[in-house]
Structures are given as C-alpha cells and as structure tokens.
Amino acid sequence: MNAREEVRAWIAAHWDPDLPLGEWRRLLLDSGWAAPSWPEEWFGRGLPPSTDAAVAEELAVAGAVGPPLGAGMGLAAPTLLAHASDGLKRELLPPTVTGETTWCQLFSEPGSGSDLAGLTTRADADGDEWVVNGQKVWTTSAHHADYGMLLARTDWDVPKHHGITYFVLPMKQPGVDARPLRQMNGYASFNEVFLTDARVPAANVVGTPGDGWRVALTTLAHERGFATMRRRRFDPAGGWALREASAEADEYFATYSWYPQRAGRPDLAADVAAATARRDDPVARQLIAGLVARQRAHDWTARRAQAARSADRSPGPEGSLGKLAASDVARDAAATHSLLAGVAGTLTGDDGLLGGVVAEILTSVPAQSIAGGTDEIQRNIIGERVLGLPKEPAVDRDVPFREVLRNPGRSPT
Numbered sequence: 001m002n003a004r005e006e007v008r009a010w011i012a013a014h015w016d017p018d019l020p021l022g023e024w025r026r027l028l029l030d031s032g033w034a035a036p037s038w039p040e041e042w043f044g045r046g047l048p049p050s051t052d053a054a055v056a057e058e059l060a061v062a063g064a065v066g067p068p069l070g071a072g073m074g075l076a077a078p079t080l081l082a083h084a085s086d087g088l089k090r091e092l093l094p095p096t097v098t099g100e101t102t103w104c105q106l107f108s109e110p111g112s113g114s115d116l117a118g119l120t121t122r123a124d125a126d127g128d129e130w131v132v133n134g135q136k137v138w139t140t141s142a143h144h145a146d147y148g149m150l151l152a153r154t155d156w157d158v159p160k161h162h163g164i165t166y167f168v169l170p171m172k173q174p175g176v177d178a179r180p181l182r183q184m185n186g187y188a189s190f191n192e193v194f195l196t197d198a199r200v201p202a203a204n205v206v207g208t209p210g211d212g213w214r215v216a217l218t219t220l221a222h223e224r225g226f227a228t229m230r231r232r233r234f235d236p237a238g239g240w241a242l243r244e245a246s247a248e249a250d251e252y253f254a255t256y257s258w259y260p261q262r263a264g265r266p267d268l269a270a271d272v273a274a275a276t277a278r279r280d281d282p283v284a285r286q287l288i289a290g291l292v293a294r295q296r297a298h299d300w301t302a303r304r305a306q307a308a309r310s311a312d313r314s315p316g317p318e319g320s321l322g323k324l325a326a327s328d329v330a331r332d333a334a335a336t337h338s339l340l341a342g343v344a345g346t347l348t349g350d351d352g353l354l355g356g357v358v359a360e361i362l363t364s365v366p367a368q369s370i371a372g373g374t375d376e377i378q379r380n381i382i383g384e385r386v387l388g389l390p391k392e393p394a395v396d397r398d399v400p401f402r403e404v405l406r407n408p409g410r411s412p413t
C-alpha cells in the first residue's frame with residue numbers, strides 16, 4: 001500500500017465529523033498523518049515532503065479537516081523541528097498542530113526590515129529568564145497570537161549576524177503591547193508591537209544564544225514558499241469538527257481576506273473589461289491576453305519552486321524567482337485593471353467597480369513586493385546565488401555591532 005492508499009484507509013476508519021476539532025486533530029497528530037514529512041519521533045512518519053500535499057488532498061476528498069493554516073504550521077513548526085530543544089518541541093508542536101496555539105513572527109523593526117540582522121530589540125539575561133525591550137512592526141496577527149517567533153540582540157560586542165538570539169515569546173503578558181496599524185486598503189492585519197520588560201523563560205531559546213541568525217534563516221526559507229493559502233470551505237451544519245473548523249477559518253481569513261487582491265487578481269481582467277464595455281476593444285483584448293499569458297508562465301515558475309520542495313530540495317533561488325514573478329504579475333494586473341477601468345477603478349465600497357474589488361486590488365498590490373522580502377532583496381539573492389555576481393558591499397558586517405553607526409535612538413544602551 002502506498003502512502004495515499006494508507007491515509008485514505010486511515011481516514012475512512014477514523015474521520016468523525018461529530019468529534020470536537022481538537023480531539024480529531026489529536027487523533028491525526030498521534031497517527032503521524034497530520035504532518036507525514038516530519039520525523040517519526042516528532043509526530044510524523046518520516047515520509048517525503050510531497051506526501052504532505054497528497055494527504056491534504058485525501059483529507060479534502062473525504063471532507064475531513066486537516067491541521068490549521070498559518071504561521072504556526074508554516075513557519076514556527078519547521079523552525080522548531082530543525083533547531084529547538086526536545087523539551088520545546090514536545091511542549092509546542094502538539095498544540096500548534098491542533099490549532100490550540102497560534103503564532104506571529106516578530107522579526108521586522110522600524111529600522112530593520114531588509115537589513116534584518118541590524119535589529120536593535122534587546123534581550124538581557126536575568127536568572128532563568130530573559131528580559132526583552134524594543135519595538136517590532138508589520139507583525140501580522142500579533143493582536144491575537146499566543147506566541148511570537150522573536151529575534152532579539154543578546155550580544156552587542158560581536159558582528160551583527162552573531163549577536164542575535166531566537167526566542168519563543170509568550171505574547172499574552174503585560175510587557176507585550178500589540179497595536180493594530182490601519183492600511184491604505186482599509187484593513188488592519190498587522191501591528192506594531194512594543195516590548196517593555198517582556199519576560200521569556202531561558203528554556204524558550206531556539207538553538208543557542210547568539211546563533212539566532214542561523215535559526216531565522218530556516219524561518220525565512222519557509223516564508224518564501226508560504227505565500228499561497230487556499231481556503232477550504234467546511235459545512236458548518238455538518239458536525240462539531242466542521243463547525244469549529246469553519247469558525248476557525250472565518251477568523252483566520254478575516255486577517256488575510258485581502259491577500260488574493262494583493263496578488264492582482266488577473267482572473268478578473270475580463271470581468272473588468274465587461275463591466276466597462278471594453279470586451280470588444282482590440283487594445284483591451286491584447287492587454288488582457290498578455291496579462292493572462294504572463295500569469296500562466298509565472299504560475300509554472302511557482303510550480304517549479306513547489307516541485308523543488310516536494311523533491312526534498314531545500315527552498316533556494318527558485319523561491320526568490322517565484323516571489324519576484326508574483327510581484328511582476330501583481331503590478332501588471334493592477335496596471336491592466338487601471339487602464340481598463342479608468343477613474344471608476346478607484347471607487348471603494350459596494351457600489352464601486354465589481355463591488356469595490358478593483359479599488360481594493362489597486363491599494364493592496366504594493367504589499368506583494370514588500371512582504372516576505374522586497375523585490376530588490378530577491379534580485380540581490382538571484383544576482384549572488386544564481387548568477388554568481390559579487391556580494392553586495394557592506395561596511396557593517398565584520399565589526400562589533402556596538403560600533404556600527406545607527407540612527408539616534410537605536411543605540412544599545
């Protein structure tokens with residue numbers, strides 16, 4: 001029996017929509033089918049990564065619920081598997097799989113996004129705890145996450161990449177203040193997070209103190225492949241587990257409901273042309289055909305990146321190529337919608353073009369080429385790793401971080 005047949009038989013024997021969602025996911029976890037590519041000793045089955053997608057398909061065919069979507073399964077779990085102590089893995093992986101705990105990524109700061117290793121949030125040892133002070137920004141879902149994947153500087157006397165530590169920060173404590181930021185598309189899905197004497201147990205260091213950059217690279221490598229999230233619909237009248245999964249998906253996608261729009265929605269170009277009576281206009285037709293052709297070509301690039309991951313090759317330059325391609329398509333789509341719609345495309349609200357979706361696209365697309373590493377940074381990666389061009393010049397890479405010139409207010413003490 002191959003893995004697909006085996007999981008099909010397992011689902012047929014065990015799936016019960018009347019179970020509480022947590023109980024069903026616990027069964028899935030204990031069986032090793034929640035994440036079959038994880039090692040056998042850590043809730044998986046040691047199978048190739050492609051098995052994860054096959055199992056997700058089988059669960060969907062059976063109408064059964066899988067593990068939750070989001071930064072927990074997508075970013076935190078693979079990072080913990082690669083670097084965390086056995087104690088942390090035992091404590092944190094099960095509730096992440098069952099969806100009882102949710103995560104956010106506390107990496108970017110007001111002065112450190114692309115130059116992430118220049119971060120200045122600090123953590124100081126205090127007995128068997130660390131005390132964290134600083135500010136993060138752009139933190140998606142920080143306002144309801146249980147844990148944050150936190151990067152903080154713990155040593156100021158070594159070069160910037162060597163003094164960073166990776167922590168699991170409990171978010172629900174007095175020293176953590178997450179304030180939602182309103183975006184130009186009207187949503188508020190990320191936050192600025194102020195950390196004032198926030199406490200982290202010493203046992204929550206992932207890897208070892210000072211080795212956080214290496215750990216962060218694992219998270220970032222998974223982030224480049226984490227962009228596509230497909231929503232599955234669960235029948236809220238179909239049983240307890242389905243009702244809970246449906247409510248969980250509603251809450252989750254409230255944060256991400258504009259993400260399809262940030263990808264430009266090339267699929268809507270023909271509808272925009274119809275709504276603006278330009279379907280028979282040869283210029284409009286040419287624009288749409290060009291856009292759809294580029295989108296199909298870029299889709300194949302994305303599939304090559306997916307195939308690389310399924311073939312057990314760690315995500316590398318294919319991820320950067322795919323991400324850059326997605327930015328190009330998004331910008332192209334926004335330009336096409338604008339040319340087709342003219343000023344009508346800027347009207348927001350239900351009475352705007354296509355119910356306001358076009359306006360939402362135009363104000364969401366800029367995020368595509370920033371989130372998860374900007375286009376320029378992807379080009380640097382492609383230049384250095386694919387084309388073998390010289391490394392970008394840097395003056396701050398080999399000196400103690402304390403001596404690196406920074407803006408006032410970002411000093412170590």
Ligand SMILES: Cc1cc2nc3c(=O)[nH]c(=O)nc-3n(C[C@H](O)[C@H](O)[C@H](O)COP(=O)(O)OP(=O)(O)OC[C@H]3O[C@@H](n4cnc5c(N)ncnc54)[C@H](O)[C@@H]3O)c2cc1C
Pocket residue numbers: 104105106107108109110111112113114115137138139140141190367368370371372373374375376377380392
């Ligand atoms: C929707 C969204 C969600 C996000 N969610 C999270 C999250 O959950 N957690 C988190 O930690 N972060 C998150 N981010 C932050 C994101 O990772 C950063 O915005 C991104 O890395 C860019 O950093 P920055 O905004 O500081 O821009 P900067 O780094 O200040 O860049 C400004 C400009 O300078 C260019 N630039 C910078 N350095 C170079 C260089 N070396 N060569 C050429 N050009 C350069 C950039 O390309 C950009 O055009 C999110 C961002 C978005 C848009």
